[in-house]
Each structure stands twice: as C-alpha cells, then as structure tokens.
Amino acid sequence: MIEVIHEIERIRLAARISQAEISLALGVTQGHYSKVINGKAELSSKLQERMQAWIGAQDNAGHETTTARRMRQLAVSIRQQCMELMHLAGLPGEMIDGSHRS
Numbered sequence: 001m002i003e004v005i006h007e008i009e010r011i012r013l014a015a016r017i018s019q020a021e022i023s024l025a026l027g028v029t030q031g032h033y034s035k036v037i038n039g040k041a042e043l044s045s046k047l048q049e050r051m052q053a054w055i056g057a058q059d060n061a062g063h064e065t066t067t068a069r070r071m072r073q074l075a076v077s078i079r080q081q082c083m084e085l086m087h088l089a090g091l092p093g094e095m096i097d098g099s100h101r102s
Helices: 002-014 019-026 030-037 045-061 066-089
Strands: none
Touching (some): 002 019, 002 030, 019 030, 019 045, 019 066
C-alpha cells in the first residue's frame, strides 16, 4: 500500500505534475490527496486501485505534447475555480467533483 504512494509521488514529482492535476485524474480533491500521501487519511482500496491504474497509464503514455499538458492544466484551473465558486455560493462540492464529504 505504501509502495503505491511512494511510486505515484516519484512519478508526479519527476514529471512536475501538481497535486491538483493528479487529484483530478484520480477523482479526489487535492486536499484529500495531500492527506493520503502525508499519512493523515487512510488510503482506501478504491483509491489505491485508481493510483495503480494511473501509474500503469504513465508507463504507456510516453511523452505528453505541450498542447495536451496545457489543456490538462487549464482543466485543473477551471475545476478549482468552480469549486471555489460553489463554496462561496454555499453549494455542496459534490456537484463538481463527485467526492463524498461528511
């Protein structure tokens, strides 16, 4: 379980991918991703499976084009802005990111 966290962080840092970008790909919030990798939240089996799938996809993806990377960065930015807007409007975040908050 710990190995997948170390591996995903190794790849993320080497590729200079932000936590926000990877959390979007994994379907969790950046805050939750940060808590998991820092041991402040438990790594669920579902998230572990998604992390393993993401790691496998990186092995097969090759090099990303500049355009594709910029599009991904813009998607992350738009998502973050939508989350902030939802928060300011007092609407639940699940409407944007599908996460379950208690």
